[in-house]
Amino acid sequence: MEGRKPLILIANDDGIIAPGIRVLIEEMVSFGDVVVVAPDKPQSGTGHGITIESPLRYNEVDVGFDCKAYSCSGTPVDCVKLAVNIILPEKPDLVVSGINHGSNSSINVIYSGTMSAAVEGALEGVPSLGFSLLDYSFEADFSVSRKVVRAIVKNTLQSGLPKGTCLNVNIPKIESSNFKGIKVCRQANANWEQEFDERVDPTGKKYFWLTGVFKNYDEGTDTDEWALANGYASVVPVQYDLTAYDSMSELKNRNYEI
């Protein structure tokens, strides 16, 4: 990257006007040339969804920093695909996604649009980072997040990432003075005990809001949940080969008789 600044693509899932992406843009402009391609509306929980049944559109918008920015009609993954293949002049040196308003630790990674944008960056062969703050409030304090973002972006621009891997970075809701640092972890074995909030509309028909209680079944001290509960930012390296290698030999011995 001698002779030129790195090209940094920013995406998210909370939409282009969310405070979290503005913090990320503000931090990234000091590291390189920034292009933002983010959803035109909130896309939380869209997972690795892509848009097949309808076409995509994007429009240039002014986000008030020294960068190009576009709002896109699609999902976070669509944003990355459109950016890499249509909008950017060349492949970016880094994809950063977030800063998400709310946790993407442990099992949340598979539902998360923020992390899916980072996984899509990794699939494109670009070092990619997803950042999430454990605070849903749009008035959240991003001061610890800013430090974590700067440290991890600096290291990743210098050293890259292992091939096919991106980082799932979660930041605790914590005062700067209590923050303990950055910890590389594994994804905790945790899950949502789903509940539905049942209501009745004015015409008498039932409808349901998805809700639930988060359950951590993992007692390990090497997990993202442990790190976050103990004042650390968690960094989980994430990959997209879903093969359950440990189960293969048992399954190979089964008799699937046709």
Place this chain on the structure above:
Amino acid sequence: MEGRKPLILIANDDGIIAPGIRVLIEEMVSFGDVVVVAPDKPQSGTGHGITIESPLRYNEVDVGFDCKAYSCSGTPVDCVKLAVNIILPEKPDLVVSGINHGSNSSINVIYSGTMSAAVEGALEGVPSLGFSLLDYSFEADFSVSRKVVRAIVKNTLQSGLPKGTCLNVNIPKIESSNFKGIKVCRQANANWEQEFDERVDPTGKKYFWLTGVFKNYDEGTDTDEWALANGYASVVPVQYDLTAYDSMSELKNRNYEI
């Protein structure tokens, strides 16, 4: 399961009126008590998306077989969550998803609504299977698929599946006489080289259809792509811990200086 028939939940991502799910219902009613909860419209490529920004609805529909069936306004994952937590009288003994019209082999697993429904079943602790036929046509020939479905469902009802694992089953587009059997595989290292079909609407504005070329970079003979190209149905055990364990020690040695 002595004294009663197994309770089988059927979902998909092509929607409740797709031919593939009708084939699956027809096969499953001979194995147990069937309840269908499937999207009211096509939801291909929705990945592990869930519906957070709007509420969910479901309605009973008649699909013409001896089973209860419901169309749901949400994603395939929403369907499984709603079924397990609201619609079904108890936890099902088996979740089957599909039969998808089109491949969910290799990297397609992360974009696939069909497979996300199966992964969600596994997250609920239920043995879960996703079936896909490598034929996009709604007039596809499902005769090989039927044999594969029966063999794998029979085995899974008898023996269960390793905890936290579901099966990604893909079936080649092939004549019965050329079909070679079922092969347990790993996910191939393959990807989409994305392209966008750029068009102009009647008002002069550009829009883009997502398209692309599938690239298999994997020369292994133990992959799903190899099996499918060689006349086998592929069975990949799938899990949802995305941690890149191989990268952890390298990352732990990095100095993320705050």
